[in-house]
Amino acid sequence: MSILKAALPEKEIITHVKKLDGKTPGGDLQDKWSKYKSEMKLVNPANKRKYNILVVGTGLAGGSASATLAELGYNVKTFCIQDTPRRAHSIAAQGGINAAKNYQNDGDSVQRLFMDTIKGGDYRAREANVYRLAEVSTNIIDQCVAQGVPFARDYGGLLTNRSFGGAQVSRTFYARGQTGQQLLLGAYSSMMRQVAKKQIELYTNKEMLDLIIIDGQARGIVIRDLKTGEIETHTGEAVVLCTGGYGNVFFLSTNGKNSNATAAWRCHKKGALMANPCFTQIHPTCIPASGEYQSKLTLMSESLRNDGRVWVPKSGDDKRPSDEIPEKDRDYFLERMYPAYGNLVPRDVGSRAIKRVCDEGRGLGATGRAVYLDFASAIDRLGNKNISDKYGNLFDMYETITGESPYNKPMRIYPAIHYTMGGLWVDYDCMSNIPGLFVLGEANFSDHGANRLGASALMQGLADGYFVIPYTIGNYLANNSLDSVSDTADEFKVSIDEVKKKNESLLKIKGSSTVLELHRELGAVMWDLVGMARTKESLNEALEKIPQIKEKFWNDLNLQGTENNLNKSLENAARLADFIELGELMALDAYDREESCGAHFREEYQTSEGEPLRNDEKYAYVSAWEYVPDSVSILHKEDLNYEHVEMTQRNYK
Amino acid sequence: MANFITVSSVLKKIIIAITGISLFLFLIVHLLGNITIFTGSPPGRDFNAYAHFLESFGILFTIAELGLLGFFGLHIITALYTNFINYKSRESRYAVSNFAGGKSKKTYASTSMVITGVVVMAFLIWHVLQFRFGPYYETIYASVNGGEPVRDLYRLITEEFSNLWVVLGYTVSLSLLSLHLGHGFWSSFQSLGIYGKTFTRVTYSMSYLLGLIISLGFLVIPLYIFWIN
Amino acid sequence: MSDVINLNLQVWRQENENSDGDFHYYSMKDVPVDISFLEMLDILNENLTKSGVEPISFDSDCREGICGTCGFVINGVAHGPMARTTVCQLHMRHFKDGDTLVIEPFRATPFKIVRDLVVDRGSFDKIIQAGGYVSINTGNGPDANSILIGKEDAEEAFDSAACIGCGACVASCPNASAALFTSAKISHLLQLPQGQVEERARVKSMVDKMDDEGFGACSNHGECEAVCPKGISIKNIANMRRSLIKSIVK
Structure with missing residues (x-):
């Protein structure tokens, strides 16, 4: 499909001349959101029940949006691919959720959280969005506590906080190492309350496979019942996509096995712009891969870096066991390189530092792809009991997987793909360029710029769902007259045909390569060439190799079974087909962005100290790609204008 | 009855627990009364005197008997009905079933409560027919009932427990009772919502022992009688 | 990759909710002990796919023991022999060479079997x-x-x-x-x-x-x-x- 040829020295990227408009409201940064809210058109309570809203996905964003929209009186239909809406991968977030509550009296404020997020994102996020995120963060905590989320407390009964990477204040609320789970279950229970009230119609085991656009507006979705294979359609006045990120492009990531980009990618193919796809975050503290059969990587919460010290032996030849290496032969390289932040540097900085020492040959074990995260001094200082209270379940998890106890031996960690900052482009209203298609949470290109701070994903998912969409969707519905549509419309028929044909064609290939093999192949290319550090050459190579994988996929796929019942291989194959195309776009985006920023690290562009070197002159924009069938995607640019923040070189020393 | 069926499973278990604990207390009283078999002269005098003392309550005694019957009935019917629901809740059975160990309190006793219960029920019917409604012998003691005749249950017991098959039947039934009590005792508290880390550990760890002690206590009589004859 | 073991698997297979199921027998050679139980089934499924047999359906998502998606019964114990462990976190180092493992779905009338080991x-x-x-x-x-x-x-x-x-x-x-x-x-x-x-x-x-x-x-x-x-x-x-x-x- 792609006309990109490796032979071409320079890729021809067509840039759309008209600049994208994020529709940020005017006024002072501090007042934008409240002013905007007060000026929005409202939907009369009696009219709300006339609107059908289709929410796809039931993670933090989807769960909170479904519940909140239903509470307001909209008719909500919620779809998820799992057997129950309590399973989405938000559940695996361990560390916590940020909020500018300043309960610790350590100088935190909305302004400071805003600045930290902008800076952490390396000035590639939309200013007004980030400010709004920081602003509503405090409401999220109130909301969750009211729902009964058992956040950690002090003996006095007040909420307690921990600090997290990229911040100098303690603003992270947590529920042991299962914060994501508790927040998700909070949203889920609110959603269940609305299901009981018949305000939400719940559809489980359903996968969205296409978006229906009628008269330029998102008006419906086509879904596949994963149990029976039946293709169904649903119509509505708005579609809210909350389908998470696409980290599984890399095959090995910390994402759940079912996390996929299919719903988002099908919207992209219907015209929704894909923004900053190359901004993928690497998480520094994951359990290293042990062998070829590894199916996923397990993250160890970044909060561990509060008390754990990262080190490698000073010499790569030092093969002694950790406890026999004296202090003088250890290199606590994060503390050495970044004295101010030490082990708490942002994720991208930490990850690259780890990669650097491993590239120097000082990595641990047979693979040489691991460093120590050592708790010995924290245990000396605080005692086993305190450490166990804080990290008990993480330590247990580590021991379950590796068979080693972090109480006695330092953990081994290595970076892994964790989160994707890129996603479908949305304006200030969280609406994509397709009217009526809203995108929330990790699925949108989000408020994190080129790099997300720890404990901010939960914050963003819930901010979008609880506090942004309920306002902006009303504004959209009140401002647009939407004729009723029927699911017998031609647009649905065409789409159902396409979806069916696609599944049938996958089953017809009858080749010899399994979905898993092809996915691994894609993952290896993505990790090696479009991973933690990228170069023009590596991206060129990726752009050459990915189409080959695509070709192999469509000619040599071995897929068993039928489409008329539960067929996980078929689901995975269809998702992989989309991942391959998305992977290619990621490489193209990384190729286009000839600078380093945040998690996007082009080796050609770095400071003498190995830090990312931005090019604000040329690349202070959001790259939003338009899908063009059988050709190279067209680049749309949204310029990032910083009115309130001065763009500086990030410095965590 | 319809109302009973619609009572929630949790309440049914509470009914089973309350009746169970009551029956357990009855067993203790019964066991204490049995001690009289070993005292008094001639042998059986105290025992027959005790039986006569109970009967002398007249209508009150009958009410107590009926009450006891009611508790048994409620315990059994509720348990059987619950068991029927439980059976339906897993229509396709496991090919392999096992014990997880660790914190599990699942035992052969806990999984066979309905079997041990039914056997014990059958045993009780037999036991009541055997003695309460068995042959009526009389005897006379100077010091009992003012010298008037009283029922000579002791003779009946001696006759019955001289039979090897009866003794064997008692041994089997009482062993099963011990298992039934072993799970039932601690479980009653749990069913009533009485849980404490220490309390539950203690009641659970003494539960099976208690069941065993009570059963052995009852078993002593047939074995003793069989032995002396 | 230190050690490998051989296993005999007896897996419940059922086409859908209404069909009758039965056990299928598979022998697994050289299973690395460092992998998880689900990764072991991944390997089996790869082998089945390659030999033209439909792979065994089983549910899993996070593979970190937190989403609650995975789960089946191994030799009569839900989530297998290790306490406080989901099958995705259960590693093969806890099994012995030559073990026979009977794998059944979670059975309960309200949990309808969707397919093989997947229940709703x-x-x-x-x-x-x-x-x-x-x-x-x-x-x-x-x-x-x-x-x-x-x-x-x-x-x-x-x-x-x-x-x-x-x-x-x-x-x-x-x-x-x-x-x-x-x-x-x-x-x-x-x-x-x-x-x-x-x-x-x-x-x-x-x-x-x-x-x-x-x-x-x-x-x-x-x-x-x-x-x-x-x-x-x-x-x-x-x-x-x-x-x-x-x-x-x-």
Whole structure:
């Protein structure tokens, strides 16, 4: 499909001349959101029940949006691919959720959280969005506590906080190492309350496979019942996509096995712009891969870096066991390189530092792809009991997987793909360029710029769902007259045909390569060439190799079974087909962005100290790609204008 | 009855627990009364005197008997009905079933409560027919009932427990009772919502022992009688 | 990759909810002991696919033991032999060379078998819908620190709230009772001031729903606690019963 040829020295990227408009409201940064809210058109309570809203996905964003929209009186239909809406991968977030509550009296404020997020994102996020995120963060905590989320407390009964990477204040609320789970279950229970009230119609085991656009507006979705294979359609006045990120492009990531980009990618193919796809975050503290059969990587919460010290032996030849290496032969390289932040540097900085020492040959074990995260001094200082209270379940998890106890031996960690900052482009209203298609949470290109701070994903998912969409969707519905549509419309028929044909064609290939093999192949290319550090050459190579994988996929796929019942291989194959195309776009985006920023690290562009070197002159924009069938995607640019923040070189020393 | 069926499973278990604990207390009283078999002269005098003392309550005694019957009935019917629901809740059975160990309190006793219960029920019917409604012998003691005749249950017991098959039947039934009590005792508290880390550990760890002690206590009589004859 | 073992697998295969299932036998050679149980099944599925047989359907997602998606019964024990471990976190180092493993889906009438080892646990949602929430609309919460909750109360509430909804409690219960699942939610909420407001209505409604869905009655086997990946205590069941008695007596 792609006309990109490796032979071409320079890729021809067509840039759309008209600049994208994020529709940020005017006024002072501090007042934008409240002013905007007060000026929005409202939907009369009696009219709300006339609107059908289709929410796809039931993670933090989807769960909170479904519940909140239903509470307001909209008719909500919620779809998820799992057997129950309590399973989405938000559940695996361990560390916590940020909020500018300043309960610790350590100088935190909305302004400071805003600045930290902008800076952490390396000035590639939309200013007004980030400010709004920081602003509503405090409401999220109130909301969750009211729902009964058992956040950690002090003996006095007040909420307690921990600090997290990229911040100098303690603003992270947590529920042991299962914060994501508790927040998700909070949203889920609110959603269940609305299901009981018949305000939400719940559809489980359903996968969205296409978006229906009628008269330029998102008006419906086509879904596949994963149990029976039946293709169904649903119509509505708005579609809210909350389908998470696409980290599984890399095959090995910390994402759940079912996390996929299919719903988002099908919207992209219907015209929704894909923004900053190359901004993928690497998480520094994951359990290293042990062998070829590894199916996923397990993250160890970044909060561990509060008390754990990262080190490698000073010499790569030092093969002694950790406890026999004296202090003088250890290199606590994060503390050495970044004295101010030490082990708490942002994720991208930490990850690259780890990669650097491993590239120097000082990595641990047979693979040489691991460093120590050592708790010995924290245990000396605080005692086993305190450490166990804080990290008990993480330590247990580590021991379950590796068979080693972090109480006695330092953990081994290595970076892994964790989160994707890129996603479908949305304006200030969280609406994509397709009217009526809203995108929330990790699925949108989000408020994190080129790099997300720890404990901010939960914050963003819930901010979008609880506090942004309920306002902006009303504004959209009140401002647009939407004729009723029927699911017998031609647009649905065409789409159902396409979806069916696609599944049938996958089953017809009858080749010899399994979905898993092809996915691994894609993952290896993505990790090696479009991973933690990228170069023009590596991206060129990726752009050459990915189409080959695509070709192999469509000619040599071995897929068993039928489409008329539960067929996980078929689901995975269809998702992989989309991942391959998305992977290619990621490489193209990384190729286009000839600078380093945040998690996007082009080796050609770095400071003498190995830090990312931005090019604000040329690349202070959001790259939003338009899908063009059988050709190279067209680049749309949204310029990032910083009115309130001065763009500086990030410095965590 | 319809109302009973619609009572929630949790309440049914509470009914089973309350009746169970009551029956357990009855067993203790019964066991204490049995001690009289070993005292008094001639042998059986105290025992027959005790039986006569109970009967002398007249209508009150009958009410107590009926009450006891009611508790048994409620315990059994509720348990059987619950068991029927439980059976339906897993229509396709496991090919392999096992014990997880660790914190599990699942035992052969806990999984066979309905079997041990039914056997014990059958045993009780037999036991009541055997003695309460068995042959009526009389005897006379100077010091009992003012010298008037009283029922000579002791003779009946001696006759019955001289039979090897009866003794064997008692041994089997009482062993099963011990298992039934072993799970039932601690479980009653749990069913009533009485849980404490220490309390539950203690009641659970003494539960099976208690069941065993009570059963052995009852078993002593047939074995003793069989032995002396 | 230090060690490998050989295994004989006996796996339940069932086409769909209405068809009859039976056991299929597979022998696995050279399984690395460092991989997880699900990765072992991944390998088996790869082999099956390559030999033209449809792979075994089993559910999994996070593979970190938190989403509650995976789960089946290995040799009569839900989630296999290790305590507090889901099958995705169960590693092959806990098995011996030559072991025969019988793998069955979670069986309970309310958990319909979707296919092979995949079951539908939607009935858990219905129990939660019956009252497993605090009735509060978004935006109505008071300042988070205005509700004081002692550290220990918060910790205990958390212990109950840690349930991942995998269904192992039901699967392992000789009565297929959902008491542990239901009581964990009731107990989580009744230990917090936010949840106490609706305690009476909640406990009654959730218990009734649990019965309606066709789950059995709890007779205190405690097997649920032993197989629960989060070690949720049967104390919660006692809490639920006390709460129910309270709701009736009041």
